[in-house]
Amino acid sequence: xxxxxxxxxxxxxxxxxxxLSISExxxxxxxxxxxxxxxxxxxxxxxxxxxxxxxxxxxxxxxxTKEALRFSVKEHAEEELDAAEEQGLFEAFLRLAPYPEVxxxxxxxxxxxxxxxxxxxxxxxxxxxxxxxxxSFFSGIISVDEIKQFKPSLYSYxxxxxxIGLKHEEVLFVSSNNWDVAGAKNFGFQTAWINRKxxxxxxxxxxxxxxxxxxxxxxKWK
Amino acid sequence: xxxxxxxxxxxxxxxxxxxLSISExxxxxxxxxxxxxxxxxxxxxxxxxxxxxxxxxxxxxxxxTKEALRFSVKEHAEEELDAAEEQGLFEAFLRLAPYPEVxxxxxxxxxxxxxxxxxxxxxxxxxxxxxxxxxSFFSGIISVDEIKQFKPSLYSYxxxxxxIGLKHEEVLFVSSNNWDVAGAKNFGFQTAWINRKxxxxxxxxxxxxxxxxxxxxxxKWK
Numbered sequence: 528x529x530x531x532x533x534x535x536x537x538x539x540x541x542x543x544x545x546x547l548s549i550s551e552x553x554x555x556x557x558x559x560x561x562x563x564x565x566x567x568x569x570x571x572x573x574x575x576x577x578x579x580x581x582x583x584x585x586x587x588x589x590x591x592t593k594e595a596l597r598f599s600v601k602e603h604a605e606e607e608l609d610a611a612e613e614q615g616l617f618e619a620f621l622r623l624a625p626y627p628e629v630x631x632x633x634x635x636x637x638x639x640x641x642x643x644x645x646x647x648x649x650x651x652x653x654x655x656x657x658x659x660x661x662x663s664f665f666s667g668i669i670s671v672d673e674i675k676q677f678k679p680s681l682y683s684y685x686x687x688x689x690x691i692g693l694k695h696e697e698v699l700f701v702s703s704n705n706w707d708v709a710g711a712k713n714f715g716f717q718t719a720w721i722n723r724k725x726x727x728x729x730x731x732x733x734x735x736x737x738x739x740x741x742x743x744x745x746x747k748w749k
Numbered sequence: 750x751x752x753x754x755x756x757x758x759x760x761x762x763x764x765x766x767x768x769l770s771i772s773e774x775x776x777x778x779x780x781x782x783x784x785x786x787x788x789x790x791x792x793x794x795x796x797x798x799x800x801x802x803x804x805x806x807x808x809x810x811x812x813x814t815k816e817a818l819r820f821s822v823k824e825h826a827e828e829e830l831d832a833a834e835e836q837g838l839f840e841a842f843l844r845l846a847p848y849p850e851v852x853x854x855x856x857x858x859x860x861x862x863x864x865x866x867x868x869x870x871x872x873x874x875x876x877x878x879x880x881x882x883x884x885s886f887f888s889g890i891i892s893v894d895e896i897k898q899f900k901p902s903l904y905s906y907x908x909x910x911x912x913i914g915l916k917h918e919e920v921l922f923v924s925s926n927n928w929d930v931a932g933a934k935n936f937g938f939q940t941a942w943i944n945r946k947x948x949x950x951x952x953x954x955x956x957x958x959x960x961x962x963x964x965x966x967x968x969k970w971k
Contacts, residue, residue, distance in 0.1 A: 584935060594952040677803075730820040731801075
């Protein structure tokens with residue numbers, strides 16, 4: 528690892544796992560509409576996450592995810608799911624498709640200090656990482672639910688730092704979400720933005736320290 | 750007015766004025782791309798507003814608006830504006846098109862306790878309301894910039910309440926932004942959602958008390 532980086536911390540949704548792989552389950556339930564139901568579900572999930580935090584009204588990510596699902600189904604399919612149907616679709620988030628390079632990247636970084644830090648609540652995060660077979664790579668699977676402050680609030684990253692017991696600049700925070708990288712940078716971490724979709728970097732005055740096309744870029748710290 | 754409503758408070762952007770009327774100025778500067786530059790400008794403006802608040806990093810809305818403009822121009826036109834060009838486009842926000850029913854609605858409510866409460870900073874808000882000729886209708890033009898907390902934070906609505914000196918339920922808060930209505934409802938105001946685009950109501954457990962197609966719905970309080 529570079530002289531100052533002592534731990535790599537990974538975001539989960541969009542970073543290690545393709546969130547839009549939920550569209551497959553949506554397509555089964557709503558033939559011909561899976562992609563639009565999935566896209567709106569995810570975009571509302573992010574919007575509601577932010578809004579709850581902004582309003583000081585924390586609820587676990589699993590509940591946020593169900594609220595967003597309800598919106599998307601009402602929007603695109605003009606119906607209401609019963610509790611069992613809702614739970615069935617929700618469970619798509621427990622078996623999201625990992626990006627192809629993740630397992631090999633984690634294998635090559637084995638022995639390094641690696642953690643996960645996510646807005647996901649443990650009832651979503653733990654089964655997802657476990658189902659993918661990644662649990663043993665990480666010394667910590669840390670959820671904002673433990674402090675009830677969503678990223679990108681300062682409190683959330685401070686909680687992470689307390690848990691891993693390092694200095695700000697000793698942490699390399701890795702996310703494909705530009706807002707998450709900006710939040711981590713704002714807090715004082717080193718940051719790597721995984722820019723899978725060649726997006727334009729945000730103009731928040733918080734540019735990432737590193738930008739990679741996918742997670743193999745992290746192998747420079749192996 | 751109904752028995753409990755003693756004041757009507759209006760959001761500005763999207764509620765009284767059509768934000769996407771910025772596209773006209775964008776089209777002049779970037780022929781053939783005005784609509785997409787304008788749309789991304791506005792959507793990033795909202796995203797950055799939320800992100801700054803989430804990160805505890807307040808900057809005035811005029812600065813947020815310029816950051817968002819820079820992103821949109823980089824995204825769609827692959828160029829950078831100089832300071833004069835940036836200022837020129839920014840000024841489109843000072844002369845947004847009002848929705849057609851606003852002047853008559855305000856005229857009919859004349860004599861009622863009417864205020865404006867906006868995320869806009871005074872250097873944007875005051876000229877906009879003045880240019881449209883609406884200033885005299887309002888007893889207060891109140892900006893979050895006075896407390897440096899963006900809506901939908903609880904602190905922002907509390908500041909408004911302190912300024913107008915009423916009880917929560919005596920305020921009817923009017924906005925076309927579902928998140929703003931949800932925030933106002935979460936704080937304890939009565940709320941009217943101006944749903945101009947027939948959007949699906951959000952699933953935040955904070956449904957508006959009233960939903961109208963446009964601002965003429967408010968004439969029931971005249």
